[in-house]
Amino acid sequence: MYERGLSRTFTLALFLGPALVGAALFMVGPILASLVLAFMHWDLLTPMRFAGLANFQRLLHDPDFWGALRHTLTFIVGYVPLVMVVGFLVALGLNARIPGRGLLRALYFLPVVTSWVAVGLVWKWLLNPQYGLLNNALGTIGIQGPAWLFDPYWAMPAVILTSLWKDTGFVMTILLAGLQNIPPEYQEAAAIDGASGPQLHRFITVPLLAPALFFALTISLINSFQVFDQVYVMTGGGPAGATTVLIERIVKGAFSYSQMGYAAAMSWALFLLVFGTSFVISRLRARWEP
Secondary structure (H helix, E strand, O other): OHHHHHHHHHHHHHHHHHHHHHHHHHHHHHHHHHHHHOOEEOOOOOOOEEOOOHHHHHHHOOHHHHHHHHHHHHHHHHHHHHHHHHHHHHHHHHHOOOOOHHHHHHHHHHHHHOOHHHHHHHHHHHOOOOOOHHHHHHHHOOOOOOOHHHOOOOHHHHHHHHHHHHHHHHHHHHHHHHHHOOOHHHHHHHHHOOOOHHHHHHHHHHHHOHHHHHHHHHHHHHHHHOOOHHHHHHOOOOOOOOOOOHHHHHHHHHHOOOOHHHHHHHHHHHHHHHHHHHHHHHHHHHHHOO
């Protein structure tokens, strides 16, 4: 029996070993290294110097950090409710028996697997104030379109709009899977009792869809805190810093200004924000789910 257990352990180690080594080298190792860097001064050229809590103290008085945090929260407030509502409505529509719904599901999901570089460049062209298709379409109905990515007021809404277009299919897929797991008997019984369409969704669909809703909400919030690709491709943090977000500040701090220790401190501040938000969502989920 002992030899069999030892043989099984050896077999598991043989198969899991490469994956565990890779995870240690490329995930756990960099995480621990960033934690060490957060307490250091290092410019990539000179030896590291111990800084104690100086990098974290600097965060508290850095207007650029707080500005990037404010822009990140602005993106979250504008993006998350929209992508959840639109994803839910699209999932409801594509859960119905309509012609070609398989093709429509594939078309809605296609942007999710498209590179952010390609999406950002296409939308940068669509939102061009002079020859972009969106402003041209608005002009045909007598509306003067804004400057979008060149206007500090409209740049963030433009990024939110682009992110909504790309990520709606992801939320739709999660919620569609949840809808298909709801037994139809519940809705049929409620309809027999005289419940209207909105009442069916409010008292039957949404409560039973709570696990999928909270999962999609958690993933969307985590991704929102890490918004970077679309900003980097479409605006570069401009105009006038109107779309500067936390990840963009971290990347520039590390690789443009060679402030590796300070960038690591910002990374851990972002981690605490994501962890705290995920914890709150998990507690709400435990209370809300039936």
